[in-house]
Amino acid sequence: MLRRLREIMAEPARAQTRLDRLVRTIAANMVADVCSIYLRRAGDQLELFATHGLNSDAVHKTRLRWGEGLVGAIAVSSSPLNLRDAPSHPTFSYRSETGEDPFHSFLGVPILRSGRLLGVLVVQNETERLYTEEEVEALQTVAMVLAEVAASGELIDPAEFDDVDDVLHGPERFSAVGIVEGVGIGRAAFHEPPVQVINLIADDVAAEEERLQDAIEALRKSVDAMLAKMDRRLMGVPREVLETYRMFAHDRGWLNRLREAVLSGLTAEAAVQRVKGENRARMLQSDNAYLRDRLHDLDDLAHRLLRHLAGGGGAEPLNIPDDAILFARTLGPAELLEYDYRKLRGVVLGEGSAASHVAIVARALELPLIARSDDALDRTDANDPVIIDGAAGEVHVRPTADITQAYRAKLELQSERQAAFAAARDLPAVTRDGVEIDLQMNAGLLVDLPHLEETGASGIGLFRTELQFMVSTALPRLPQQVSLYRDVIAAAGDRPVVFRTVDLGSDKVLPYMQHEREDNPALGWRAIRLSLDRPGLMRLQLRALLQASAGRPLQVLFPMITIPEEIEAARHLLDREMERGRRLGQTPPTEVAVGAMIEVPAIAWRLDALLRQVDFISIGGNDLVQFFFAADRTSERIGKRYDLLSPAFLSFLSGIVAGAKAKEVPVSFCGEQASQPLEALGLLATGLRRLSAPATAIGPVKQMVRSLHLSELNAHIAPMLKADQASIREPLRNYAHASGVLI
Numbered sequence: 175m176l177r178r179l180r181e182i183m184a185e186p187a188r189a190q191t192r193l194d195r196l197v198r199t200i201a202a203n204m205v206a207d208v209c210s211i212y213l214r215r216a217g218d219q220l221e222l223f224a225t226h227g228l229n230s231d232a233v234h235k236t237r238l239r240w241g242e243g244l245v246g247a248i249a250v251s252s253s254p255l256n257l258r259d260a261p262s263h264p265t266f267s268y269r270s271e272t273g274e275d276p277f278h279s280f281l282g283v284p285i286l287r288s289g290r291l292l293g294v295l296v297v298q299n300e301t302e303r304l305y306t307e308e309e310v311e312a313l314q315t316v317a318m319v320l321a322e323v324a325a326s327g328e329l330i331d332p333a334e335f336d337d338v339d340d341v342l343h344g345p346e347r348f349s350a351v352g353i354v355e356g357v358g359i360g361r362a363a364f365h366e367p368p369v370q371v372i373n374l375i376a377d378d379v380a381a382e383e384e385r386l387q388d389a390i391e392a393l394r395k396s397v398d399a400m401l402a403k404m405d406r407r408l409m410g411v412p413r414e415v416l417e418t419y420r421m422f423a424h425d426r427g428w429l430n431r432l433r434e435a436v437l438s439g440l441t442a443e444a445a446v447q448r449v450k451g452e453n454r455a456r457m458l459q460s461d462n463a464y465l466r467d468r469l470h471d472l473d474d475l476a477h478r479l480l481r482h483l484a485g486g487g488g489a490e491p492l493n494i495p496d497d498a499i500l501f502a503r504t505l506g507p508a509e510l511l512e513y514d515y516r517k518l519r520g521v522v523l524g525e526g527s528a529a530s531h532v533a534i535v536a537r538a539l540e541l542p543l544i545a546r547s548d549d550a551l552d553r554t555d556a557n558d559p560v561i562i563d564g565a566a567g568e569v570h571v572r573p574t575a576d577i578t579q580a581y582r583a584k585l586e587l588q589s590e591r592q593a594a595f596a597a598a599r600d601l602p603a604v605t606r607d608g609v610e611i612d613l614q615m616n617a618g619l620l621v622d623l624p625h626l627e628e629t630g631a632s633g634i635g636l637f638r639t640e641l642q643f644m645v646s647t648a649l650p651r652l653p654q655q656v657s658l659y660r661d662v663i664a665a666a667g668d669r670p671v672v673f674r675t676v677d678l679g680s681d682k683v684l685p686y687m688q689h690e691r692e693d694n695p696a697l698g699w700r701a702i703r704l705s706l707d708r709p710g711l712m713r714l715q716l717r718a719l720l721q722a723s724a725g726r727p728l729q730v731l732f733p734m735i736t737i738p739e740e741i742e743a744a745r746h747l748l749d750r751e752m753e754r755g756r757r758l759g760q761t762p763p764t765e766v767a768v769g770a771m772i773e774v775p776a777i778a779w780r781l782d783a784l785l786r787q788v789d790f791i792s793i794g795g796n797d798l799v800q801f802f803f804a805a806d807r808t809s810e811r812i813g814k815r816y817d818l819l820s821p822a823f824l825s826f827l828s829g830i831v832a833g834a835k836a837k838e839v840p841v842s843f844c845g846e847q848a849s850q851p852l853e854a855l856g857l858l859a860t861g862l863r864r865l866s867a868p869a870t871a872i873g874p875v876k877q878m879v880r881s882l883h884l885s886e887l888n889a890h891i892a893p894m895l896k897a898d899q900a901s902i903r904e905p906l907r908n909y910a911h912a913s914g915v916l917i
């Protein structure tokens with residue numbers, strides 16, 4: 175039957191003529207008295223498009239609403255309906271024009287494409303009987319083939335769905351978690367794009383079965399290999415996910431359904447697609463979050479299987495449209511950096527959180543980012559128009575013209591706001607009572623550097639050197655490192671730059687570097703711990719920094735110092751490199767300042783010992799908050815549970831700041847939190863006078879500073895900090911509003 179259907183579909187006739195022939199052929203093959211095709215029209219209607227056996231006058235006249243009658247019920251449930259006696263079914267809706275009185279048995283299946291309903295295919299017989307499972311399967315296979323005709327745009331002008339309430343590709347809005355602010359307007363592109371299946375009907379069933387078998391074997395092997403040794407793309411994926419992959423890859427039910435689909439005459443690819451479509455349709459209906467999560471696994475597995483069938487099995491090339499909104503379940507920072515950022519307009523993730531490194535990279539690239547939006551991932555197709563609103567945490571898929579217009583206006587406003595900040599670039603960051611605040615910028619890539627000029631930041635307070643390591647395919651050699659650091663220094667001109675030595679480990683793993691799996695990577699072999707254990711790596715970097723800073727001051731910052739002895743060891747390596755440079759007659763930096771990042775609470779109890787060893791300290795709020803509250807910074811659920819703006823944390827900070835000031839050691843704060851004017855306000859109340867934040871934050875934070883009366887704030891906040899409460903966010907916000915502080 176499939177072969178015959180393919181012939182009909184290839185005929186040079188009009189689509190309607192082909193549809194008429196299709197229903198006749200299907201009816202003949204299924205020994206059915208009736209075969210009808212209903213297609214979805216705008217406004218949630220299902221229209222009879224072709225029939226064999228019912229009254230032909232009813233074609234294009236009979237329409238059923240969504241949920242109306244048996245056909246409407248199939249549409250709603252997206253699953254087959256097999257009835258011995260249709261007229262006695264409670265949802266049966268009698269339509270006299272169709273002349274369906276004599277028919278009793280009824281089998282209807284949804285016509286689905288990418289989990290979306292395009293129509294309903296029905297067969298009916300006069301006799302009362304239940305259709306067999308094979309018949310249901312066969313009709314589903316036919317429906318899949320029909321989906322291609324239905325979606326071709328020949329039968330129904332796709333424009334029909336353009337401005338009416340578009341049911342095929344209707345506008346949808348998803349609320350998720352906004353991580354990086356900003357508006358992005360573009361088209362959906364998938365990090366792992368689905369393979370397009372073109373050949374649906376098999377020429378040689380046995381050969382297809384063999385192809386399927388081979389691909390399944392290859393898939394199983396790759397899943398097993400992945401589990402044995404996590405591959406780079408899956409580094410961020412929890413182990414259970416991979417275990418589930420394996421379970422599904424060996425799941426008999428799934429494999430049997432695939433094989434049956436092939437035996438029914440589909441190509442192996444079409445079989446994968448069909449079974450995937452069925453799973454999607456079924457699982458999307460489910461309210462059960464666990465089941466819906468499994469849908470991703472099955473989807474991913476199906477994509478992998480398709481790639482194996484295509485002969486690849488490996489990664490897809492990272493080709494994206496010019497205005498891409500990148501969708502991914504999970505995405506590592508290095509993976510984001512593999513894309514041409516000039517083409518990206520935003521990122522939508524199934525997972526992720528504000529402090530994750532992919533968010534830091536997105537912020538550096540000024541890409542709005544939304545996380546925890548699995549629903550949006552499920553209900554978006556490649557190339558769908560998408561608008562994301564990072565501040566509101568909203569994803570608009572296939573938005574209406576109104577929404578698009580509103581967001582375009584918002585974008586314009588945003589650029590006006592940015593223009594206003596740019597105009598304030600040269601104004602000093604001084605409070606109303608004359609206190610100067612040093613606003614510096616975080617950076618890590620060459621693309622960040624022009625922001626120094628644009629924002630008027632006074633320097634680079636944190637240069638994350640590991641980003642270069644993460645975008646490279648191999649460990650950057652000395653000349654490459656020197657060259658980047660020179661570029662950074664050149665861009666900074668007279669402004670200071672603080673180079674942080676590589677902060678690797680945790681979620682910043684290098685594909686080319688051996689790294690053992692850890693149960694708690696954030697608490698594991700990372701940052702200074704890794705660097706001290708790999709002195710070769712560290713010395714090479716220090717050498718590069720010294721060479722690049724020849725004849726000017728160098729500031730080196732060591733990450734995640736837990737005990738002062740770590741700074742001592744790091745200093746020792748630095749001294750050896752300086753000695754080496756002297757021996758070789760190289761021009762040294764005019765001065766070398768050594769700094770420690772305060773990211774682990776323990777160091778606060780040995781602060782004096784640390785302060786004796788360093789020239790400055792910088793508080794890494796992302797990690798410090800994470801370890802202070804024992805709350806994973808990459809988990810959105812936990813990450814926002816405890817507030818930096820709490821008396822507990824702020825007084826802890828005040829202690830560190832006061833300690834540093836007492837010893838006249840400069841102190842700054844370089845966590846992402848300083849990018850929020852309200853948070854920055856709280857930080858100033860702890861005595862901090864130097865903040866380093868992403869470039870986009872300089873304007874808004876400066877605006878806040880210039881509207882602030884600092885001693886008034888201090889008087890106001892003092893009792894709040896003594897209060898026994900979890901957060902002072904609201905009272906602080908109220909204070910800002912009441913006293914005209916622009917937050």
Ligand code: PEP
Nearest residue numbers: 794795796797844845846
């Ligand atoms: C921090 O922890 O606050 C910090 C600046 O370092 P990173 O975010 O790179 O871990």
Ligand code: MG
Nearest residue numbers: 773794796797
């Ligand atoms: Mg850190």
